[in-house]
Amino acid sequence: MKKLIIALSILAVIATGCRTTKDNTSTTTSGQYVTPGIQQALDQKLAAFATTQGAWTTMQCNGNIKVTGSKTLSSGMHMRMIRDRAIYISVRPMLGIEIAKLVITNDSVLVVDKYHKRYVAEPLSIITNGIPVTVGTLQDIFLGRAFIVGTGTVNNNTKGQVQFTAEGEHFRLEPKQQPSEFNYEFAINAKNQLQSVTVKPIRGKATPYTAHYSNVMTTLAGSIAHHADVNAQVGGTNFGLALDLKDITWGTTFTIDDSKPSEGYKRLSAQQITSILGQ
DSSP states (O other): HHHHHHHHHHHHHHHHHHHHHHHHHHTTOOOEEEOHHHHHHHHHHHHHHHBBBBBSSSSEEEEEEEEESSSSSEEEEEEETTTTTTEEEEOOOTOOOOEEEEEESEEEEEEEEETTTEEEEEGGGGGGTTOOOOHHHHHHHHOOEEETTTTTOOTTTTGGEEEEEETTTEEEEEESOOOOEEEEEEEETTTTEEEEEEESSSSSSOEEEEEEEEEEETTTTEEEEEEEEEEEEEEEEEEEEEEEEEEESOOOOOOOOOOOEEEEEEEOOOOGGTTOOOO
């Protein structure tokens, strides 16, 4: 009996110790345990990062675009965005003359080749690989901003839905609740700047999205990557979009025309969406 009492006492001490350890740590979505001090530092890092993700209504800029797919195109461009509503990229190789344009809205993608009088008009899903992202998500991807699928940009109001995890001198940002069909995460450098985003479908035929960022600068709308390399698969073709931004302005008034071309244009198939700009 005495041995039994001693054994039960030892088990009680061990159990108490385990409960104390568990109560004073937290678990990330990747299963990593962190101490309260480390968690506080990570929360502060996240709060500082969220502060850099400013709000905006409209944005326009000049720059350069490089499209790689079945063909390759490099050109000057002009970009306009209306927050959560539309993205417009005008391809202007010389003298500011538009020879092609790409317009993305929440339900459609329109690519118009004015020089050869042809166009592609398809649902937004043709460039999202079956992943339920919106035009607002694509705006964040193009500008190098962390987002929460279904919610919007990570900011002071939404930071509670994500978490930081230390990765050596860098950090991983991810949602506390991943979608059932895909996982996504962001890499943040020691300067608290977004370096990349990866979106990985869990099952099915959808292919991953990746985007890498550099030349991150502070603007009136917070931290914006002035260079982005976005890679995906569109219409069965590997697709790359490299953007270099300059002369960014915020809050100006403009319109974006997403109407299909008039008569005289030939409509191409969805599979030709990456080649239409490469002639």
